[in-house]
Amino acid sequence: MSSFWLITQLLLCLCVGFIFAHKIPKKLVRFAFQVLPYFTYILLIAIAFEFSETLHQIERPIQILSTSFILSLVTSVGAFLCCYILFKSIGHQPAHGKVSTALLLKSLLNISYAFIALVLGYGLAELVHYFNLNLSISTWNLLLIFMLFIGLDLAYSPLDRSWLNWKIMLVPLGCIIGSLAGALLSSFIIKDINLKDLIMLSQGYGFYSMSGIVVTELKNAELGSIALMNDLFREIIAILLMYSIGWRYPRSAISAAAATAMDVTLPMVKQACGNDFIPHAMVSGFILSILAPIAISILAAF
Numbered sequence: 443m444s445s446f447w448l449i450t451q452l453l454l455c456l457c458v459g460f461i462f463a464h465k466i467p468k469k470l471v472r473f474a475f476q477v478l479p480y481f482t483y484i485l486l487i488a489i490a491f492e493f494s495e496t497l498h499q500i501e502r503p504i505q506i507l508s509t510s511f512i513l514s515l516v517t518s519v520g521a522f523l524c525c526y527i528l529f530k531s532i533g534h535q536p537a538h539g540k541v542s543t544a545l546l547l548k549s550l551l552n553i554s555y556a557f558i559a560l561v562l563g564y565g566l567a568e569l570v571h572y573f574n575l576n577l578s579i580s581t582w583n584l585l586l587i588f589m590l591f592i593g594l595d596l597a598y599s600p601l602d603r604s605w606l607n608w609k610i611m612l613v614p615l616g617c618i619i620g621s622l623a624g625a626l627l628s629s630f631i632i633k634d635i636n637l638k639d640l641i642m643l644s645q646g647y648g649f650y651s652m653s654g655i656v657v658t659e660l661k662n663a664e665l666g667s668i669a670l671m672n673d674l675f676r677e678i679i680a681i682l683l684m685y686s687i688g689w690r691y692p693r694s695a696i697s698a699a700a701a702t703a704m705d706v707t708l709p710m711v712k713q714a715c716g717n718d719f720i721p722h723a724m725v726s727g728f729i730l731s732i733l734a735p736i737a738i739s740i741l742a743a744f
Contacts, residue, residue: 477591482709486563517628525613
C-alpha cells in the first residue's frame with residue numbers, strides 16, 4: 443500500500459498546482475517558473491547524495507554493482523529499442539528529422555551540467571561521511587515541490603487530446619517488453635541469478651524506493667540490494683539517454699525512463715523533449731509505477 447500512497451502524493455501535488463495556479467499571486471507563479479529550469483540540477487545533486495549513502499550501506503558492493511549495472515543497461519536499452527520499433531511500425535519518425543548541430547551541442551552542454559550536479563552531490567555525501575556529519579537530503583520532498591511546480595506550468599500550458607491518445611500506451615508497452623527481453627538477455631551474462639529472479643528484478647522500472655524494500659522482505663537482502671542499485675542505475679541511464687538523444691527520440695527515451703518518467707526524470711523530459719511529451723511521461727510513468735509493485739510482489743512470492 444505504501445507505493446500507492448507515494449503515487450497519490452505525487453498526483454495530489456500535481457493537482458494542487460494545476461487547480462490553484464490561477465489563484466496564486468502572479469509574483470509567486472513567476473518565481474516558480476524562474477526556479478523550474480534549475481530544479482533539475484537540485485534533484486540530481488540529491489540523487490547522487492542518496493546514491494553515495496547507499497554504497498556505504500551494502501555488502502559486496504563490487505559484485506552487486508556489476509550485476510546491477512549489467513541488468514539496468516540491457517533493460518534500459520531494451521525498453522528504448524522496443525519503443526522505437528513499436529512507433530516506427532505505425533509510421534512515427536524521429537522527432538526532429540535531420541540531426542541539428544545546435545540541439546546536439548545543447549544536449550552535450552546539458553549532460554555536462556548534469557554530470558557536474560551528480561559529482562557535486564556525490565562529493566557532498568562523501569564529505570558528510572568522512573567528517574561523520576548528520577546531514578540528509580530528502581529527494582522525495584524535492585519531488586513533491588517539483589510536481590507542484592509542474593502543476594503550475596501545466597495550468598498555463600494548453601492541454602489537448604494528446605493526453606488521451608491511445609498511442610501513448612505504446613511507451614509503457616515498449617518498456618515492459620524491452621525490460622523482459624533485457625532480463626532474458628542478461629541471463630546469458632549473469633550466471634549466479636536464475637531467470638525468474640532476473641525477470642522480477644527487471645520489473646522495478648526505476649522505482650528504487652519501492653523495489654529494494656519489497657525484494658528484501660519477500661526474497662533476501664542481497665537481491666534487495668541488487669534491486670535497489672539496478673533501479674538507481676536505470677534512473678541514471680535514463681537521465682543520460684534523455685539529455686543525449688531524448689530530443690531526437692523522445693518517446694523511446696521516456697520509455698527507457700520507465701516509472702521515473704512521472705517524477706525524477708520528468709524535469710529532464712521537459713528540458714530535453716519539450717512540453718509536448720509531458721503527457722507521454724506522466725501516463726507511462728503512472729502506469730509503470732502502478733505495475734511495478736504488483737509485478738515484483740507476485741514474482742517474488744513464487
